[in-house]
Amino acid sequence: MTAPWWQNGVIYQIYPRSFQDTNGDGIGDLRGIERRLDDLVSLGVDAIWISPIYPSPMVDFGYDVADYCAIDPRFGTLADFDDVLMQAHRRGLKVLLDFVPNHTSDQHPWFVESRASRQNQKRDWYIWHDAAADGGPPNNWISDFGDSAWEWDETTGQYYYHAFLKEQPDLNWRHPAVRAAMYDVMRFWFDRGVDGFRIDVLWHMVKAADFPNNPPNPAYRPEMGEMHRLLQLHSTDQPEVHRIAAEMRDIADGYGARGQGERVLIGEIYLPVDRLMHYYGGERPEVHLPFNFQLIDTPWQARALAAVITSYEAALPLGGWPNWVLGNHDRPRVAAKRGQAQARVAAVLLLTLRGTPTLYYGDELGLSDVMIEASQVRDPRELREPGLALGRDPVRTPMPWDDSENAGFTTAHPWLPLNADWPTRNVARMSEEPQSILTLYRRLLALRRNRRALSIGNFVLLNVDDEMLVYERRHGSERLIVALNLGAQSHRLPLPDWGRGSRVLLSTVADAALVEDGALLLGSNEAVVLEAG
Ligand code: TEU
Numbered sequence: 001m002t003a004p005w006w007q008n009g010v011i012y013q014i015y016p017r018s019f020q021d022t023n024g025d026g027i028g029d030l031r032g033i034e035r036r037l038d039d040l041v042s043l044g045v046d047a048i049w050i051s052p053i054y055p056s057p058m059v060d061f062g063y064d065v066a067d068y069c070a071i072d073p074r075f076g077t078l079a080d081f082d083d084v085l086m087q088a089h090r091r092g093l094k095v096l097l098d099f100v101p102n103h104t105s106d107q108h109p110w111f112v113e114s115r116a117s118r119q120n121q122k123r124d125w126y127i128w129h130d131a132a133a134d135g136g137p138p139n140n141w142i143s144d145f146g147d148s149a150w151e152w153d154e155t156t157g158q159y160y161y162h163a164f165l166k167e168q169p170d171l172n173w174r175h176p177a178v179r180a181a182m183y184d185v186m187r188f189w190f191d192r193g194v195d196g197f198r199i200d201v202l203w204h205m206v207k208a209a210d211f212p213n214n215p216p217n218p219a220y221r222p223e224m225g226e227m228h229r230l231l232q233l234h235s236t237d238q239p240e241v242h243r244i245a246a247e248m249r250d251i252a253d254g255y256g257a258r259g260q261g262e263r264v265l266i267g268e269i270y271l272p273v274d275r276l277m278h279y280y281g282g283e284r285p286e287v288h289l290p291f292n293f294q295l296i297d298t299p300w301q302a303r304a305l306a307a308v309i310t311s312y313e314a315a316l317p318l319g320g321w322p323n324w325v326l327g328n329h330d331r332p333r334v335a336a337k338r339g340q341a342q343a344r345v346a347a348v349l350l351l352t353l354r355g356t357p358t359l360y361y362g363d364e365l366g367l368s369d370v371m372i373e374a375s376q377v378r379d380p381r382e383l384r385e386p387g388l389a390l391g392r393d394p395v396r397t398p399m400p401w402d403d404s405e406n407a408g409f410t411t412a413h414p415w416l417p418l419n420a421d422w423p424t425r426n427v428a429r430m431s432e433e434p435q436s437i438l439t440l441y442r443r444l445l446a447l448r449r450n451r452r453a454l455s456i457g458n459f460v461l462l463n464v465d466d467e468m469l470v471y472e473r474r475h476g477s478e479r480l481i482v483a484l485n486l487g488a489q490s491h492r493l494p495l496p497d498w499g500r501g502s503r504v505l506l507s508t509v510a511d512a513a514l515v516e517d518g519a520l521l522l523g524s525n526e527a528v529v530l531e532a533g
């Protein structure tokens, strides 16, 4: 039996504003993505996920959607999108869109209607509530971007709920008409040929019906950001969300069942593993891949990583397919957190663990967080709670393609500054360098494509100590050993009997790893993939 594409493939996240500009406005666009498809094929990924491209006031850079079934003119037209889709498919690449169902823009016609009067037929499409007895907000819920999650509406004399910005009112998913309208949106894109969706804040979509106060978070420290003052016990992860996820899955599965290609759903869910697992579904299947963000936050130590991997593997429900993420457009980049040497080790980890990896654009260059001057800040998260390093601009900077003007990203002034080292840290240059992290990513992706042990094989933890993490990936007679050195000391690791004669397929460090007398000699900050035989 062959595994479906979303199990053995690798997903690549594109932040479209920052990928490739083609019309000289300093903002990436769909034609830019189309122009770079061959680069993605040569990198070796299988699918692209494009962050939102729908018409939007861009208060949250597209996560405030004003029309779910169109393309923002800054990114192009629906025809441009169809071209991207066709050109991607011609190259064997799948295309995933970002679906933002929890909230719309306050400029969406639905919300314009909803706020027009209490009698409007779309009133209940959003979450309206009377003031508390003292005239204040209905409860203590805090927006993820700080401050009360309730906004007073003068015209109609009620508060509306927004888990994010006040310009992002939450939809009322308990309303059947909302569900029906949003399911039609999914069909609109599926009918055009889209291969799946990454679903924004899936765990936020349903709130406790009686809106009780959230309890205080005992672990809260101010530098975490105000949202963490409370535990989001009643505002997120409610039991009713699972029915919605199952209904979405039904829609996706309908296409596969009709022989129109398997469509995938990926849920953006920040929850502890035990809660996360529920989103695979119970009696009814839910999302194929509930995003697993643990590699982003786990301390970069061998024992901590081993614990995360084994506990996640153990928690997976029967038939649940794992997935791993090292970075995205909201979180610090892996190179910034772990340093350049360990960013290479992280690449090996991401691409040799069991489960679908999602790669964040630029991480294949070892791109780090870019310092943004106060005057250049664009992210509302930073603007609302400045100075806590919560801003996301540093990880959303333009892709450096070559050493021409503005790194080949744009002929205009880029919307965010480029990484200062772009004259050398760029795709063209690093493609020529046999030791670059980009070359490492290419080789890893090629290896993963050629070795089923890596894409769909079993995972067995072989060894863990203070600095070394060693595991086996096995498929049939194909047995690979992956050894990571998370530290700066070199190590000598005796290999299991079956692996004594292993040869090195790939290393993060030139000519360092060695198999000698049945032991592996691993250099400082080195990760290797060995093949037994
Ligand atoms: O992110 C949800 C989310 O959990 C993060 O916003 C998180 O709260 C924040 O980044 C903490 O650092 C999704 C999108 O990925 C994000 O870009 C949007 O701003 C948000 O939803 C609202 O749509």
Ligand code: CA
Residues within 6 Å of the ligand: 020, 021, 022, 023, 024, 025, 026, 027, 028, 029, 074
């Ligand atoms: Ca542009």
